[in-house]
Structures are given as structure tokens and as C-alpha cells.
Amino acid sequence: MHGVVNWAVHFFMLDEGPLIWLSDFLIICASLGIVGVLTKFRLWKWLWDEWLTTVDHKKIGIMYMIAAILMLFRGGTDGLLMRAQLAWPNMHFLSADHYDQIFTTHGTIMILFMAMPAIIGFFNVAVPLQIGCRDVAFPYLNAISFWLFFFAAMLFNLSFVVGGSPDGGWTSYPPYVENQFDPGPGENYYLVALSISGIGTIATGINFLVTILRMRAPGMTFMRMPMFTWSVFVTSVIILFAFPVLTVALGLLLIDRDFGSHFFTVDGGGAPMQYVNLFWFWGHPEVYIVILPIFGLMSEVISTFSHKRIFGYSAMVVSMVAIAILSFVTWVHHFFTMGAGPGVNSFFGVSTMAIAIPTGVKVFNWIFTMHKGRLEFKSAMLWSLGVIPNFLIGGLTGVMLAVPPADYQYHNSYFLIAHFHYTLIGGTVFGVFSGLYYWWPKMFGVLLNEKLGRWHFWTFMIGFNICFFPQFFLGFMGMTRRMYTYPAGYGWGVVNLISTIGAFLMGVGFIIFVYNVLWSARYGERDTTGDPWDGRTLEWATTSPAPHYNFAIIPTVKGRDAWWLMKQSGEPINGPKDVPFRPIHMPNNSGRPFIMSVFFFLMGAGFVFQWWILAIIGFVGVLICMAQRSFEYDDSHYIPVEEIEKTEAAAGRL
Amino acid sequence: MSNASTAVHGDHHPVDPNVPLEYHEEENSLRIIGFWLFLGQDMILFSSLFATYIVMHGRVAGGPTSQQLFDVTGFTIETIALLFSSFTCGLATYEMRRGHRNAVIGWILVTLALGLVFLGFEVSEFIHDVGLGATLQRSGFLSAFYILVGTHGSHVTVGVLWVMLLIFQLLRRGITPVTARKVFLWSIYWHFLDAVWIFIFTVVYLTGKVI
Numbered sequence: 001m002h003g004v005v006n007w008a009v010h011f012f013m014l015d016e017g018p019l020i021w022l023s024d025f026l027i028i029c030a031s032l033g034i035v036g037v038l039t040k041f042r043l044w045k046w047l048w049d050e051w052l053t054t055v056d057h058k059k060i061g062i063m064y065m066i067a068a069i070l071m072l073f074r075g076g077t078d079g080l081l082m083r084a085q086l087a088w089p090n091m092h093f094l095s096a097d098h099y100d101q102i103f104t105t106h107g108t109i110m111i112l113f114m115a116m117p118a119i120i121g122f123f124n125v126a127v128p129l130q131i132g133c134r135d136v137a138f139p140y141l142n143a144i145s146f147w148l149f150f151f152a153a154m155l156f157n158l159s160f161v162v163g164g165s166p167d168g169g170w171t172s173y174p175p176y177v178e179n180q181f182d183p184g185p186g187e188n189y190y191l192v193a194l195s196i197s198g199i200g201t202i203a204t205g206i207n208f209l210v211t212i213l214r215m216r217a218p219g220m221t222f223m224r225m226p227m228f229t230w231s232v233f234v235t236s237v238i239i240l241f242a243f244p245v246l247t248v249a250l251g252l253l254l255i256d257r258d259f260g261s262h263f264f265t266v267d268g269g270g271a272p273m274q275y276v277n278l279f280w281f282w283g284h285p286e287v288y289i290v291i292l293p294i295f296g297l298m299s300e301v302i303s304t305f306s307h308k309r310i311f312g313y314s315a316m317v318v319s320m321v322a323i324a325i326l327s328f329v330t331w332v333h334h335f336f337t338m339g340a341g342p343g344v345n346s347f348f349g350v351s352t353m354a355i356a357i358p359t360g361v362k363v364f365n366w367i368f369t370m371h372k373g374r375l376e377f378k379s380a381m382l383w384s385l386g387v388i389p390n391f392l393i394g395g396l397t398g399v400m401l402a403v404p405p406a407d408y409q410y411h412n413s414y415f416l417i418a419h420f421h422y423t424l425i426g427g428t429v430f431g432v433f434s435g436l437y438y439w440w441p442k443m444f445g446v447l448l449n450e451k452l453g454r455w456h457f458w459t460f461m462i463g464f465n466i467c468f469f470p471q472f473f474l475g476f477m478g479m480t481r482r483m484y485t486y487p488a489g490y491g492w493g494v495v496n497l498i499s500t501i502g503a504f505l506m507g508v509g510f511i512i513f514v515y516n517v518l519w520s521a522r523y524g525e526r527d528t529t530g531d532p533w534d535g536r537t538l539e540w541a542t543t544s545p546a547p548h549y550n551f552a553i554i555p556t557v558k559g560r561d562a563w564w565l566m567k568q569s570g571e572p573i574n575g576p577k578d579v580p581f582r583p584i585h586m587p588n589n590s591g592r593p594f595i596m597s598v599f600f601f602l603m604g605a606g607f608v609f610q611w612w613i614l615a616i617i618g619f620v621g622v623l624i625c626m627a628q629r630s631f632e633y634d635d636s637h638y639i640p641v642e643e644i645e646k647t648e649a650a651a652g653r654l
Numbered sequence: 655m656s657n658a659s660t661a662v663h664g665d666h667h668p669v670d671p672n673v674p675l676e677y678h679e680e681e682n683s684l685r686i687i688g689f690w691l692f693l694g695q696d697m698i699l700f701s702s703l704f705a706t707y708i709v710m711h712g713r714v715a716g717g718p719t720s721q722q723l724f725d726v727t728g729f730t731i732e733t734i735a736l737l738f739s740s741f742t743c744g745l746a747t748y749e750m751r752r753g754h755r756n757a758v759i760g761w762i763l764v765t766l767a768l769g770l771v772f773l774g775f776e777v778s779e780f781i782h783d784v785g786l787g788a789t790l791q792r793s794g795f796l797s798a799f800y801i802l803v804g805t806h807g808s809h810v811t812v813g814v815l816w817v818m819l820l821i822f823q824l825l826r827r828g829i830t831p832v833t834a835r836k837v838f839l840w841s842i843y844w845h846f847l848d849a850v851w852i853f854i855f856t857v858v859y860l861t862g863k864v865i
Contacts, residue, residue, distance in 0.1 A: 137684045137688060138684070138685070138688060141688075202695050205691075205695075206688050206691045206692055206695070207688070209691055210684055210687050210688045210691065213687065214683075214684055214687065215684075240691060240694060240695050240698075241695075241698055243695070244695045244696070244698040244699035244702065245698060245699075245702045247699060248699055248702035248703055248706070249702075252706065252797075252801065255790075255797070255801060256797075259790060259791070260790070260791040261790045261791060261797035261800075261801070262713075262715070262791065262792075262793055262794040262796075262797050263706065263710070263794060263797050263798065263801075265794075267715070268715045268791075268792070268793055268794060269710065269713030269714060269715035269793045269794030269795060270713070270794045271709055271710060271713065271794060274706055274709050274710070278702060278705075278706070281702075623815075627819055630816075630819045630820075630823070630836075631819070631822075631823065633827075633832065
């Protein structure tokens with residue numbers, strides 16, 4: 001009995017102190033709260049019918065966005081804990097162990113469970129509407145992608161209170177993370193959760209490639225596609241080529257840890273650097289996966305709020321394709337210090353710098369799009385404009401880092417930290433907020449408050465610069481990343497304190513955003529037109545939120561900025577009056593993607609704790625779900641004409 | 655196919671008699687493209703495993719080398735079985751296009767049998783090697799060998815299980831655009847595994863016997 005209690009106390013980490021107790025308490029409160037609300041308002045059936053079983057891209061997109069915002073909160077809390085710890089020399093607010101775990105989960109969550117779902121959420125929210133079709137190519141697979149991501153994120157977050165978080169950094173380099181040096185379930189959580197969500201991401205890449213290749217509305221040639229759709233197309237290609245490599249890297253490391261093989265160990269003929277190569281062969285394209293769609297949506301936002309077509313459309317497309325190709329030949333710049341020799345390092349230095357050229361083309365095109373435009377500084381526009389200078393700082397410091405001899409100086413210092421936060425926050429997070437303000441009416445039928453939006457933007461933007469700009473100097477002063485505390489007397493104290501103040505200001509910005517969401521849900525202006533910004537692309541041609549079938553009649557596209565052209569020529573979205581509606585073929589909802597992902601979760605937990613019976617149960621469950629799907633022939637239905645007429649009449653489009 | 659609009663997947667086009675049955679419905683044709691892309695990502699996955707194997711080939715840590723371990727008779731029989739199964743799989747597709755259900759099932763069963771012969775020899779090779787102390791845990795080379803060849807083998811196993819489900823569906827429903835699409839997808843998967851095996855045969859076994 002005593003042994004069991006000891007095991008449980010250790011397993012649930014109750015011997016780890018108040019941070020864990022507080023988390024346990026909050027998790028229990030939140031879970032009870034959710035269950036209570038769902039039960040009290042009898043929402044369980046609604047939750048299952050409308051959300052958990054949905055295959056509608058619009059709802060899946062919303063679920064992705066909600067998950068991304070929750071994960072931004074979790075990752076942001078990790079960040080604030082780190083900044084609190086580093087605010088002053090010789091702090092012992094966090095122990096070294098806890099600090100290691102927190103910077104690991106911060107990085108992993110922010111990249112894979114915040115940036116990725118936010119990006120993929122926008123894929124879902126916008127792409128089918130922009131190209132004028134009724135869902136993605138494989139709606140059922142789309143639901144699987146989401147639920148795999150969701151349960152992988154749950155599994156990963158569970159590590160904080162069950163068994164211990166990973167502590168090998170978000171890159172998880174062997175040999176340090178091999179069992180010999182880092183036993184316990186922590187790193188397994190990382191490997192398993194990323195593998196599961198990676199499967200979902202690959203499926204998303206395939207799904208959107210086929211959607212964009214084959215399901216564009218008649219008349220929408222490739223060179224008439226909205227810029228965001230172009231960016232999704234290019235990004236999906238990168239996903240397809242990059243993510244399998246991550247799967248292999250993680251899988252081999254997991255086999256090392258679970259089954260004692262010698263891929264990346266120091267003994268037994270292992271080659272740790274092989275992991276590093278595989279990881280960054282995915283990892284560098286990955287940063288373009290999270291920035292290219294932002295470039296795409298910025299092009300939409302800047303063009304919409306300048307009331308001008310995008311400047312240099314073809315150059316924009318060519319530069320995105322160029323970035324995608326170059327992204328696969330730069331990975332070694334993450335480890336110039338490996339010592340591959342001057343030839344190799346020079347090649348990767350030059351290829352890295354070359355990316356600045358197409359990126360520069362894009363920046364100039366955004367600026368020229370605004371030139372002589374009728375500018376409207378809505379919140380969405382502010383966030384997109386914020387990307388330009390901030391991402392520029394990130395990009396230019398990236399070119400500095402790309403010079404191999406100089407990189408030996410900057411490598412793994414706070415200069416690097418500041419650099420990639422300028423690209424990932426100043427680029428991706430700003431862009432995500434821009435997209436949220438821009439597409440919020442399309443997602444929810446409500447506009448976010450502009451005044452709160454401006455407060456959100458300025459607090460976050462200023463806080464961000466106060467937080468990260470000083471870190472360039474900390475890097476020059478010799479502070480390296482991942483150190484949990486530092487002695488007094490290096491002159492780092494005040495600079496770190498300033499940085500911490502900035503971080504908390506970003507936290508305030510986030511709270512303003514959350515308040516804005518809540519305020520707008522209750523009091524926000526309703527979007528009755530479906531086109532609140534005088535938009536240019538087809539998603540603004542339908543109601544907000546769009547009906548289940550998106551378009552009663554698929555529009556015919558006559559040029560770039562299809563909806564803008566239709567408005568100019570006074571053409572209604574449902575075509576000439578005499579075109580009759582026809583029944584619309586739509587996929588059925590299915591609970592199987594959810595259930596199958598639960599089995600994936602169980603299998604993952606089995607691999608984390610090496611509970612093989614659980615792993616086998618999960619695996620067999622997954623196989624049964626797949627076999628069942630193979631025998632499912634009746635998986636779609638028709639929306640009758642009367643229902644379409646009713647919906648269209650309510651939208652005033654008859 | 656009813657006359658109603660197949661709107662999710664674009665408008666309905668008249669069927670061209672020269673187009674094979676599995677492409678007849680828009681949705682099936684989308685799935686075929688999607689599956690090609692899936693095979694594309696699988697190719698990247700195998701490429702990463704091949705790259706890792708090539709890096710690890712010499713890292714034997716004092717254990718058995720590829721020259722000592724590989725058994726020419728075994729891997730030759732495996733190769734012949736799998737290459738022939740690709741041929742019989744092609745015959746199944748040929749009969750499917752001609753609408754002969756029972757011939758399709760017959761050739762699938764032959765393919766299945768050849769696949770099982772392949773798997774049997776692979777498993778017995780692995781058991782034999784492990785008996786000699788050449789385990790996954792012995793060296794970096796053996797880890798890479800088992801995982802590369804084993805990943806291919808588990809793909810073949812999935813192919814075997816998958817086509818068993820398809821036989822039931824063919825028996826129950828005959829050759830329809832949907833079952834034709836399913837058999838077609840399985841067949842390109844099977845040919846893909848054959849192509850991967852040719853690389854394993856060359857890079858792992860033949861090269862490994864020489865250097």
C-alpha cells in the first residue's frame with residue numbers, strides 16, 4: 001500500500017511543489033467547470049452533433065483557432081514564468097529542472113501546438129471559400145487531422161502534471177535526450193505527441209493540395225487565385241516534403257528510447273548528428289510553413305485596406321515558390337558550429353542569405369500596394385503593417401546569423417533568441433492576430449471591437465519590442481540561451497529586467513484581446529452584409545458565417561479579386577435570376593475521427609509510459625476504425641432545394 | 655450517379671468511355687490524386703530512412719557486418735516473390751478494367767500469396783539474424799537495417815490486410831466505380847512497395863554484400 005502511494009505521489013508529481021499543485025487545482029476546476037456548464041445547459045448532444053462529429057471546414061477551422069489561442073495562453077504562461085525567473089541575477093523562483101521543462105514546453109507548444117493550428121485554422125476558414133467550393137477535398141480526413149492534433153496537444157500538456165515534462169529543449173537533441181542521460185516519460189511525451197500531430201499535419205497538406213488543385217471554381221485559373229490560397233498551396237507542398245522527415249527523426253529517437261536501438265546514442269555506433277540533420281531538414285522548412293501563409297494573408301489584408309489590387313501579383317507568386325525551394329537547402333545554418341568545414345558552411349550561408357531576396361520582393365510589393373491606395377487603418381491592417389518593420393528586424397538579424405564566422409559568435413546566444421522571436425512573433429503571431437481581426441466576422445458573424453483592437457495592438461507591439469530588442473544586446477554581452485540563472489556583475493540584470501517588463505506588457509495585450517473577444521461576442525457589431533471590409537475575394541461574397549454549403553451556386557470567376565470584379569459589374573453571387581438551385585451533395589458527419597484519435601491518444605500514452613498493453617489496445621482500436629471506414633459506403637447526403645431556398649432567402653439573396 | 659449536382663466536388667461531367675472506371679466519379683478521381691500525394695510523402699519517409707541507413711552502414715560497433723549477415727538465397731527469393739506479385743497485381747487491375755470480378759479476386763489472391771511468401775522469408779531472416787545475436791540493440795548499423803527493412807515489411811503487411819477487406823467488398827458489391835477505385839489505390843500502393851524494395855535490394859542487400 002505504502003509503495004503504491006509513493007508511486008502515485010511521484011507519478012502525479014505531488015512531490016514537486018506548489019507550481020504543480022496550482023496547475024492540478026486549475027485543471028480540476030476548469031474540467032469541472034466545462035462538465036458543469038455542458039450538463040447544466042444540456043449541451044452534450046449539441047457538442048457531439050455540432051462540433052465533435054463535424055466535417056465542415058468552417059467549424060474545424062474555428063476549433064483549430066480556439067485550440068491555438070488556448071495554447072498561446074499555455075505557451076505564453078511558460079514564457080512569463082521564464083521571464084520572471086530571469087528578471088534579476090541569482091533568482092531561484094524556478095529550479096533548474098523546472099526551468100528546463102518550461103523552456104522546452106514553451107518552444108514546442110508555441111511552434112507545433114500554437115503556430116501550426118493557427119495557420120491550419122486559417123487554411124480551413126478561408127481557402128474553400130476563397131476558391132469557391134463547398135468543402136475541402138477530403139472532409140472526413142480533415143476532421144481526423146484536427147482530432148489528431150487536438151489529442152496530441154492534450155497528451156503533450158498532460159506531461160506537466162503526470163510524469164514530468166520533456167526537458168531537452170524544443171529541438172530535443174540526442175545524445176542528451178537518450179535514456180542514459182534523461183530517463184523518465186518526459187521526452188517520450190514530446191516524441192509521441194509530435195509524431196501524432198505530425199500525421200494530422202501531413203494529411204492536411206495532402207487535403208489542401210488536392211482541394212486547390214482540383215476544386216477551384218470555374219474560371220479561377222492558378223494565376224487568378226487569391227494570394228492567401230497561393231500561399232497555402234506552396235505551404236502544403238512544403239508540408240508534404242518536410243513533415244515525413246520529422247516523423248522519421250522522432251520515430252527513430254523514440255525507438256532508441258523505448259527499445260534500446262543505437263541510432264543517436266554515443267555508444268553502439270550511434271550518430272547523434274544524424275538526428276540534428278534530419279530534425280532541421282524538417283525544421284527549417286517548418287519556419288516557412290508558419291510564415292508563408294502569413295505572407296499570403298498579409299497580402300489580402302493590405303490589398304483590402306488599401307482598396308487596391310495587390311502590386312506585383314506574379315512577383316509575389318514567384319517569390320513564394322523561390323522561398324519554398326530555398327527553404328530546403330539551408331538547414332545546416334542551424335549548426336554551423338558542428339564544423340562541417342568552410343565549403344559546406346559557405347554554401348549554406350549563401351543559400352540562407354539568398355532567401356532575403358524573395359522576401360525583400362514581398363516587402364516592397366506590400367509597400368507599393370499601399371502607395372496611392374485609400375488606406376484604412378483597421379486593427380487587421382495595423383497588425384499586418386506591424387509585421388513589416390518587426391519581421392524586417394528578424395530577417396536582417398537572420399542574415400547576420402547566416403554569416404558562418406559571425407555565427408560562431410552569435411550561436412545559441414540571446415541574439416539568436418531575439419532573432420527568431422522577431423520572426424515568429426513579429427511575423428507569425430502578428431500575422432495570426434491580423435488574420436483573426438480580418439476573418440473574425442466570417443468565422444462568427446461578429447466584428448471585433450476596433451478600439452480594443454488598437455489597444456491590443458499597441459500594448460502587444462510595444463511590449464514585444466521592449467521584451468526582445470534588449471535581448472540582441474544580451475546576446476552580444478555573452479548571455480547564452482537556456483541558462484536558468486546568472487550571477488550578478490555581468491551587467492545583465494537591468495537589461496533582463498527591462499525585457500521581463502516587456503514580456504508582461506505582452507501579457508496585458510493578450511488579456512485585452514481576450515476581453516475584446518468576450519465583449520464583442522455580447523455587444524459587438526453584427527456582420528449582416530457578409531462583406532464588412534469591402535473585400536475583394538470570394539469569401540466575402542457569402543454570408544457571415546457562411547451557410548453549411550458555402551455557395552448555393554458555384555460562382556464563375558472572371559479575373560483576379562473575383563468578388564471585387566463581381567461588385568464592380570453589379571453581378572449577384574447566385575448568378576442570373578433564372579439559374580435554378582439544385583440539391584447539394586455534402587458529406588455526412590462522423591464520430592469516427594474523434595474516436596480514432598482517442599485510440600491514437602491511448603496508443604501514444606502506451607508508448608510514453610511503455611505500457612505495452614495500452615499501446616496494443618490503442619493500435620488495434622485505430623485499425624478497427626480504419627477497417628470500419630473501408631466498409632462505409634453511405635457517407636454523404638443531399639441538401640434539398642427547399643432548404644437552400646430558405647437559407648438563401650434569409651440571407652436576402654433570392 | 656444521380657442527376658443532382660455533385661456539388662461538393664465540382665459539377666458533374668459526362669462520362670468519357672475511354673476513362674477507366676475508377677476515375678468515373680469526381681470524388682474517386684480526387685482520392686486517386688490524394689493517394690498519389692500520400693505515396694509522395696511516403697517516398698520522402700523512405701528516403702530519410704535510406705539516408706540514415708547509408709550513414710549507419712559502417713557503424714557496426716564490433717558486431718556483425720552486412721557482408722557477414724546477409725543471406726543471398728533468402729533475399730533473392732524475397733525479391734522474386736515481390737516482383738512477381740507486382741506483375742500479378744497488374745493482372746488484377748487489367749481484369750478489373752475488363753469487368754471480370756472473379757478473375758480480379760483470383761489475381762488478388764495470387765498477389766496476396768506471393769506477399770505472404772515475401773513476408774515469411776523476411777520474418778524468418780530476422781529471426782535467424784536475431785538468433786545469431788544480431789539484434790536491433792547490437793549496433794547502429796543493425797538498428798538502421800531492421801527499421802528500414804522492417805518499415806517496408808510493415809507496409810507490405812498493411813497492404814495484405816487492406817486487400818483482404820477489399821476482397822469482401824468485391825464479393826458483396828462487384829466492380830463499381832467505388833470498389834474499382836479502392837482496388838486501384840491498393841494496386842498503386844503495392845507497386846510503390848515494389849519500387850521501394852528495388853532500392854532496398856540494391857542499396858541494402860546487393861551493396862551490403864559487396865562492401
